[in-house]
Amino acid sequence: MKNVAHLIGLKDLSKEQIIQLLERAEYWAARPTEQADILRxxxxxxxxxxxxxxxxxxxxxxQKRLGAHVLNFIxxxxxxxxxxxxxxxxxxLEAMGVEAAVIRTKKEGLLQELAESVDLKLINAGDGTNEHPTQCLLDLLTMKRQFGKLSGLTVAIIGDLRHSRVLGSHLHALPKLGVNLLLAGPATMMPAQIPQGVKIVEMEEAVQTADVVMMLRVQLERHADSLYLSKEEYHKAHGLTLERAKMMKSGAVIMHPAPVNRGVEIHTDLVECETSLIQTQVTNGVAARMAVLETLLKGSEMTWESSLATATY
Amino acid sequence: MKNVAHLIGLKDLSKEQIIQLLERAEYWAARPTEQADILRxxxxxxxxxxxxxxxxxxxxxxQKRLGAHVLNFIxxxxxxxxxxxxxxxxxxLEAMGVEAAVIRTKKEGLLQELAESVDLKLINAGDGTNEHPTQCLLDLLTMKRQFGKLSGLTVAIIGDLRHSRVLGSHLHALPKLGVNLLLAGPATMMPAQIPQGVKIVEMEEAVQTADVVMMLRVQLERHADSLYLSKEEYHKAHGLTLERAKMMKSGAVIMHPAPVNRGVEIHTDLVECETSLIQTQVTNGVAARMAVLETLLKGSEMTWESSLATATY
Amino acid sequence: MKNVAHLIGLKDLSKEQIIQLLERAEYWAARPTEQADILRxxxxxxxxxxxxxxxxxxxxxxQKRLGAHVLNFIxxxxxxxxxxxxxxxxxxLEAMGVEAAVIRTKKEGLLQELAESVDLKLINAGDGTNEHPTQCLLDLLTMKRQFGKLSGLTVAIIGDLRHSRVLGSHLHALPKLGVNLLLAGPATMMPAQIPQGVKIVEMEEAVQTADVVMMLRVQLERHADSLYLSKEEYHKAHGLTLERAKMMKSGAVIMHPAPVNRGVEIHTDLVECETSLIQTQVTNGVAARMAVLETLLKGSEMTWESSLATATY
Incomplete structure (x- = not known):
């Protein structure tokens, strides 16, 4: 991964690069309490x-599990x-010796612009409605650990698709990894463009077909006017209700990037139910981010040999 | 202390449990600069x-003296x-591997409610007007270190009693430890209920009788209307004036949980006078909190053997 | 440096004390990535x-490179x-065991007042329009590393001089170290008083004569009314334009304490040009502050022997 200078988006990474990050994320996920001091x-x-x-x-x-010093900019x-x-x-920050910056910003394109003129490593923690690559990586890690492989899975992403930077990353990553992607949600929330191979389906079809039902947070305050929907109406029309959850096929799981609007895009009882991996996603987020930080900051020195066992993904 | 899952309030702890925490707090108080890495x-x-x-x-x-990683939530x-x-x-936070959360909140009962549904250790840093258990523990530690034992001491808590979460904890802890508790203050600031054995007395009696004169911060902004008192009038009527401080018996000490309203509940010259332990309380606060953190997070592994020498308390 | 209790201002330090700090700062500047744990x-x-x-x-x-625990007060x-x-x-903070406090405040004189009544070490990070001693030290370190020595250099400080705490420190330090100091800027921004030996000159003379052209940030919002100047007009009349930069003598450098108002006191293309040391100043700031912290907290134990080679400064 010597050639990865920054993590701006999954759009920029090859299948092999994504898999290498996921392999390393699996390594850390298997060591959930290890205090590593490789960035001391x-x-x-x-x-x-x-x-x-x-x-x-x-x-x-x-960052702290890797032993790094952390500066929190407010x-x-x-x-x-x-x-x-x-x-x-x-x-x-660069002049002070800071080697990586994790940035969340409203401004799409800011990170790409910065990347051309700074030397420290940039990590996108969500830029506007563009991408949220580490969220996507932790979702992939969660699926891989749950199902053993990614290729051939069917993932349905449901809800407020138009403004979702999580979807932004998945639209680039899932097709590269051989995952079938279904989208469902209110017509007014559909993304402007979708890549070839991605299908828009009715919600019921999405819920019945998918191995992973990924609900997105709806920013109802932003949409209320155009939708003319209350929270209850949204839940009934477009949310994962208890009834819809019963339609899920055996072995299918619920995911959500959180924070969750309980009772809006998902019934409150489903958030922590047996088929929900929402908490697991949070746990895996640490491992995915350790992998990203380590790869960007230690890439050239990493002695760990990737098997690049793409067949297992 | 394996059975202490959380520290919500001293109401929930037995005399033996309180003493065990105090013994461990004395251990840390005797090592004021030690960097221990037992929570590394x-x-x-x-x-x-x-x-x-x-x-x-x-x-x-x-937390840092114990070697823990600290996340400050804003x-x-x-x-x-x-x-x-x-x-x-x-x-x-729990899903990320965080093992204890220190919470200050306006909402009484929130911690009790959380305690029933989360696995990480909860530590109450003040909940509304209910309890502030670590403040109470550091007060007890300060008294024990000053007087050699707690049993038989007379403590007067004076001032804005009705809204005090510090008093909330002391009302539970002091009687368990054989401490005589006197209360004094404006009639409108008396607590709604007091346990058997606790006496309400005139301020002068409280000051003259007590080994510990503990003044509480008055939230004058909250009371000004009902009291029709200026800061000066409050000080004269209900504060620890220089005159009243002279009535204190030999060996008696002044305490205050701070921050202090200088010139309101206590004369500014008394804050750092010879009989004041206000700074010592702050110092002991670190030791008391180290004991709580260590006990909750290492309880089952602690090799330290408590003497449970209740006789010395 | 056993006798330096605080770092309030360079006004209070002798030439030898300043040089001792700079020597130690050079030590750290030569070790830009070293993790020292001397304040563990x-x-x-x-x-x-x-x-x-x-x-x-x-x-x-x-602080973190020295291994100290850091508390950030908000x-x-x-x-x-x-x-x-x-x-x-x-x-x-002192009662909790905190040994040094870095303070930035609007109130001039506050640190001097505190210094008389507290034991922990106070470090001035900018107090009103009075002093900003560590900024001055890092500037001196940058000049020393650039030119090999300080004595005999000519430094022009240009711009909003009246409200500048950076100037406040330089007015005390530069003459002590044998540096010639020139001031230039709008008449309404001149300091009320200047020490003997410091000269006020026209901007062009300052730029042509100086080894170091140090531009100060102008707080235009504060001055706009009295100056009747737009940003563009200020730049033209009093800023370091591309034209003026060309007048600088060979080997001369540009400095600025930053943050920079690009296009106001300095042309945006000059901020990171070859003769600009603005980024280097930031880098040297870490070394200068390490020297200050170490000296205040370890002064009596420091085994490092200062050469006190004032001749080399």
Whole structure:
């Protein structure tokens, strides 16, 4: 992975690169309490320009388990209030010896632009409605650990598709890995464009056919007007109700990137039910992020030999 | 202490359990600069939904002296702004491998409710007007170190009693430990209920009789209307004035959970006078919290043998 | 340096003390990635009552590279919102075992006042318009590393001089070290008083004569009314334009304490041009702060022998 300078999006990674990250993520997932100090004395910074709990803390846990020093940048108390640009902030961190920056931002394209002019490693923790690559990687890791392989699986992603950066990453990654992707949701929430091979289906078909029913958080406040729907109406029309969950085939699982709107896109009783992997996704998020950090910061030194056993994916 | 799953309140602990925590707190108080790494590689999170300086930093110092990784949750920049519940936040942290959460909240009963449904260890850092158990433990530790034992001491708690979570904990703990408890303060600030054996007395009697004169912070902004008192009038009528401090018996000490309103519940010159243990309380807070964290996270492995020398308490 | 209790300002330090700090800063600057654990198990706190990116993170990097535990105090979520004074906050931190506090504040004189009544080490990270001593030290370190020595250099500080705490420190330090200091800028931004030997010159003369052209950030929002100048007009009249930069003598360098107003006090193309040391200043900031922290906290134990080779400075 010497050639991976940044993790901006899964659009930029080959199938082999994705699998290599997943293999390493499996390695860490198998060692859930190991304190590794392979990044001891090295600095990483987290710059979240949007609110976050799980992504931010997941990165911080991953960084600290790898032994790195962590700088948490809080926009409200920083020189961005004096008008400093993100570019100048990143360059400043770089000059202090910070080697990687995890960035969440509203501005699509910002990371790509930064990537051309900075040397520290950039990791996209969600940029607008574009991509959320580590969320996608942890989803893939969760599926791989659940089903043993990815190729041939059918994944249905359901709900607020148009604004979803999670979907943004999956649209690039799933087809590369031989996963069949179904989309369902309100017509007004469909993505503008979909790649060849991805199918839009009715919700019932999606729920009945999929190995993975992945519900997305609906930003109802953003859509309420155009949808003319209350939370209850949305749940009934487009949510994973108890009834719909019963239609899922044997062995199928529920996923959700969270935070969950209980009772809106998913019935509250399903969040932690037996077929739900939502908590497991959070657990796997740490492993996926450890793999990304390690690969970007230690790539050239990693003695671990990838089997590149693509057949097992 | 294997049976202590959480530290919600001293109401729930037996005399023996309290003493065991105090014994371990004495151990740490005797090693004020020791960097112990017994929680190395383990994660704890601090979730303060109300402002705090000393409690939050005291926990952070305790956590870091024990070698733990610390996650500081800031509500304003987290998914709670997207409406996520505390329960879902705690479950998320748990899934990432966080083993203990220190919580300060306005909502009484929240911790008790959480305790029934989460596996990580909950530590109450103040819940509404209910309890503030680690403040009580550090007070007890301070008294024990000052007087050699607790049983038989007379402690007067004075001031804004009705809304005090510190008093909430002391009402449960002091009687269990054989401490005589006197209460004094404005009639409108008396607690709704007091346990048998606890006496309400005039301020002068309290000050003259007590081994420990514990002044509580008055939230004057909350009471000003009903009291029709200025800060100066409150000080004169209900505060520890220089005159009243002179009435204290020989060997008696002043305590206060802080932050102090200088010139309101206590004369500014008394805050750091010779008989004041207010700074010592802060110092002991670190030791008390180290004992709590260690007991909850290492309880089953602790090789340290408690003498359970209740006679010395 | 046993006699240096705090770092409030360079006004208080002798030439020998400044050189000793710079020598140690050179030591750390030569070891840019070394993880030293000489402050392991010891606590320092950062209290920034004003927004900051580079100073705050620079201190945090310095602290962590020295192995210290770092407490980041955020005024908005602390007991200062309950009206607690900075004095009481510092005393509280001291009681917990915190040994040094890095403070940025609007209030000039606050640190001097605190210094008389607290035992922990105070480090000024900028107090109002008074001093910013570690910025000055990193500037001196940058000049020393660039030119081999300080004595005999000519430094021009240009721009918003009246409100500059960076200038405040340089006015004390540069003359002590035998550096010629020139000032230039709008008449309304001149400092009220200047020491003997410091010259006010026209901008063109400053730029043509100086070895170091140090541009200061202009707080245009504060001055716009009195100046009747737009950003463009300020740049043309008082900024380092491309034309003026061409007048600089061979070997001369550009410095700026940052954050930079691109296109106001300095042309955007000059910020990262070949003669700019702005990024280098940030890098050197870590080394300068490591030297300060180490000297204050380990001064009496430091086995490193200063050559006190003032001749080389």
């Amino acid at each position: 004395g090295r600095f990483v910074a987290n710059l979240f320009f949007e609110a976050s709990t799980r992504t931010r803390f997941s990165f911080e846990v991953a 926009p409200e108390t920083s020189s961005t209030v004096k008008g400093e640009t993100v570019y100048d902030t990143i360059r400043t | 590689g383990r994660f704890v999170a601090n979730l303060f939904f109300e402002a705090s300086t000393r409690t939050r930093f005291s926990f952070e110092v305790a 509500p304003e920049t987290s998914s709670t702004v997207k409406g996520e519940t505390v329960y879902d936040t705690i479950r998320t | 198990g010891r606590f320092v706190a950062n209290l920034f009552f004003e927004a900051s990116t580079r100073t705050r993170f620079s201190f945090e990097v310095a 005024p908005e979520t602390s007991s200062t919102v309950k009206g607690e004074t900075v004095y009481d906050t510092i005393r509280t």
